[in-house]
Amino acid sequence: MKTALTIAGSDSCGGAGIQADIKTMTMHGVYAMSAVTALTAQNTTGVSGIMEVDPAFLEKQLESIFTDIFPDAVKIGMVSGVELIQVIAMILKKYHAKNIIVDPVMVATSGSKLLADQAVETLEKELLPMAYLVTPNIPEAEILAGMPIRTQEDMEKAAEYIGTKFGCNVLLKGGHQLNEANDLLWKDGKISWFYGERINNPNTHGTGCTLSSAIASNLAKGYSLEISIEKAKNYISLALAAMLDLGQGNGPMNHAFSITDQK
Known part of the structure; x- marks a missing residue:
């Protein structure tokens, strides 16, 4: 059985973070493992508290995983501290x-910056150059590329800049733009568009986490990057189309949409 590891924060309401990652990996038929970078107290209406894991304990988690069940793919999500980023980079190397x-969780949906400048610099120096794929949304790509992104041409320029600077493939997600959820892949100097229909569902909590985990799962199973992205986008669309409606705010998707309801 293929294996995948998520290194990310915990979401107590289960819609994003390691909970979404594990659900997604399981639904893709890979064995999911996790190393927790932070605990959050949150629900569909917002985050009320964050408690970072001690870097030494994160190192113990990662050592335990890599010395026993080696992951075929690794997804990195929320990592807010400089020392945590350094520990992850050390173990991966x-x-x-x-x-x-690397899904660079840098900007909240509200627009608030989640990473301090020093942590952004460490992320750029330590993790992005070793990534096979980086999956920023538009606000995150604006930070990484240092430019505003308003059009599809801007997306192409930003993805090329990020990919060239850090030596990685880039999937720039278009969901924050007024397009039909079209994503741009910059790979080896070439640009490919992945078109998607925008699902009229306000409950989109955890879509970024889910997409990156789905791609990681498909890569672990041996699919090419392009096919992995296509399959991941299809999974997201079906999870959104299931129209799960939980909570009083921005609710989660139905990750297990394909499981028959047992009444």
Whole structure:
């Protein structure tokens, strides 16, 4: 059985973070493992508290995983501290981890910046250059590329800049733009568009986490990057189309839409 590791924060309401990652990986038929970077107290209406994991304990988690069940792919999500980023980079280098996907959780849906400048610099220096794929949304790509993104041409320029600067493939997600959820892949100097229909569902909590985890799962199973992205986007569309409606705010998707309801 293929395996995948998520290194991310915990979401107590289960819609994003490691909970969404594990659900997604499981639904893709891979064995999911996790290393927790932070605990959050949150629900569909917002985050009321964050408690970072001690860097030494994060190192113990990662050592336990890599020395026993080696992951075929690694997804990295919320990592807010400089020391945590450094620990992750050290372990990934030490064990020659493969199929590394970095989902740079830098900006909240509200527009608030989640990473301090020093942490952004460490992320750029330590993790992005070792990533096989980076999956920023538009606000995050604006930070990484240092430019405003308003059009599809801007998306192409930003993805090329990020990919060239950090030596990685880039999937720039278009969901924050007024398009039909079209995503742009910059790979080896070439640009490919992945078109998607915008699902009229206000409950989109955890879509970024889910997409990157789905891509990681498909890479772990041996699919090419392009096919992995296509399959991941299809999974997201079906999860949104299931129209799960939970909570009083921005609710989660139905990750297990394909499981028959047992009444």
